[in-house]
Amino acid sequence: MIEKFEFLEDFKNKLDELNLLLKNKDYPNAKNLLRDIYFNYCLKDYEYIKNSVIMSIYAGTGGKDAEDWVGILLKMYRNFFEKQGFRYKVIDSNQNEYGGYKYIELNLEGDYVYPIMRFEKGVHRLVRISPFSAKKLRHTSFAYVEVLPLIENPKVEIKDEDLEIETFRASGKGGQNVNKVETAVRIKYKPLNIVVTCQSERTQHQNKQIALQILKSRIQNLLEEMRLKKIEELKGQKKEISWGHQRRSYIFDPYKLVKDHEYGFETNKLEEVLEGHLELIHPLGAIL
Numbered sequence: 001m002i003e004k005f006e007f008l009e010d011f012k013n014k015l016d017e018l019n020l021l022l023k024n025k026d027y028p029n030a031k032n033l034l035r036d037i038y039f040n041y042c043l044k045d046y047e048y049i050k051n052s053v054i055m056s057i058y059a060g061t062g063g064k065d066a067e068d069w070v071g072i073l074l075k076m077y078r079n080f081f082e083k084q085g086f087r088y089k090v091i092d093s094n095q096n097e098y099g100g101y102k103y104i105e106l107n108l109e110g111d112y113v114y115p116i117m118r119f120e121k122g123v124h125r126l127v128r129i130s131p132f133s134a135k136k137l138r139h140t141s142f143a144y145v146e147v148l149p150l151i152e153n154p155k156v157e158i159k160d161e162d163l164e165i166e167t168f169r170a171s172g173k174g175g176q177n178v179n180k181v182e183t184a185v186r187i188k189y190k191p192l193n194i195v196v197t198c199q200s201e202r203t204q205h206q207n208k209q210i211a212l213q214i215l216k217s218r219i220q221n222l223l224e225e226m227r228l229k230k231i232e233e234l235k236g237q238k239k240e241i242s243w244g245h246q247r248r249s250y251i252f253d254p255y256k257l258v259k260d261h262e263y264g265f266e267t268n269k270l271e272e273v274l275e276g277h278l279e280l281i282h283p284l285g286a287i288l
Contacts, residue, residue, distance in 0.1 A: 011041050035287035039112050046115060051149035053108040053117050054091070054214055059101065060123065062141030067100030069126045069141045072274065074104055077120075079276025084288065086110035091210065092197040098132075107150070107200070107210075114149045119283050121147040122247025122262070129253050138253055142246070154216035156223070164188040165208070170199035187211045194218055248281070250274075 014037050021030040043049050057073055059066040081088050086108050093104040108117065123144050130139035167182040184199030185207040196218070198211040250270065251257040258273045258281050259266040267273065267280045279285035 007041075007044075011037075014041065031287060038284070038287055039115065043115060048114045048149035049112060051114045051151065052110075053114050054105065054146075054148045054150050054217065055108055055117060055120075056103060056105040056146040057101070058103045058144045058146070060142035060144055062126075062139065064096070064098060064100065064132045065126070065128075065130050065139050065141040066143060067096050067102055068098060068131070069124075069143045070101040070104060071099055072126075073124060073143055073145070074101065076274050076276055076278075077106075080278050081108065081110075081276075083276055084110060084113075084116065086113050089200055091200045091214070105197075114147070116282075116284060116288070117147050120145050120247075125246040125249040127249070127251045127253065145247075148217060148221050150213065151217040151220055152213075154213070154220045156216045156219045158189065158212075158216065158219070162190050164190055167204055183207060185211050187215055189215055189219065192219065192222070 014033065018030060018033050018037065021027075021033060039049065055077075057070045057077075059070045062069065078088070080086075087110055089107045091105045091107050094102040095104075096102065123142055126141045126143070127138065128141075129136050133139065164187070166186050168184050168186070169182055170184040181204075183202060183204045184197065185204060186195065186197040187208070188195045194215060196211045196215045198207040198214070201207045201210065246261055248261065249257070249259045250273070251259075252270065256268050256270040257266060258268075258270055260281050260283070263283050265281050265283070265285075269277070269280050273280050279288040282288055
């Protein structure tokens, strides 16, 4: 009880300090203090506040345009990661000949990476004049962003007979060892038909350990969601990547607009957002 009172007293002092900074129009320090208050007081008991993240971007409806859209989103997020000081590594990807991606999966690390990136989960819609259209027609494309906390010690027990494991040669960069030896690992969890691939490390053992951790994290996240959702909704965790399910829209033409459909935020600073200034559209924009 004493500890709780001390916490509340400390919280009150922080708020008084914030109020003073705002009165003095010291906005840079006010922003830093507000960030501290939000993550260390408002989210004090948040389960995944220190977890790293597995972030995947999948091309949806739209063909080449959708795969190109994944590449554009990847560039936007990489710029944002650098601004936030997040570290990232590509775990797996499927890149096309045009520089776009059918999908890409990243491992993210950094302060408060999951509480920040969880707001990106959902369908991202693009409207633009397609560079792949000979008639310069306007196209609508979709990509799905999945954000999961990587759980360090998953409580999930997996039977060996429920796993299907295969190895293959990694397609990414990494030197001769990576490309000539079957270091990449793909694991399928047969009961839920979940597939995880890892080819970021130099040895098969390292890739297998990472893939198993990601697999267990995904299963545990699914089990936790079962408390709140019906099984039918859970099975369709990745919403249909098309009309009517978008989390955020990016309009290139006939006007410029970025709109978050869940929180109602919008901005016409499309170029700035795509350069990684997600604070313009993010629910936590005031402290990013």
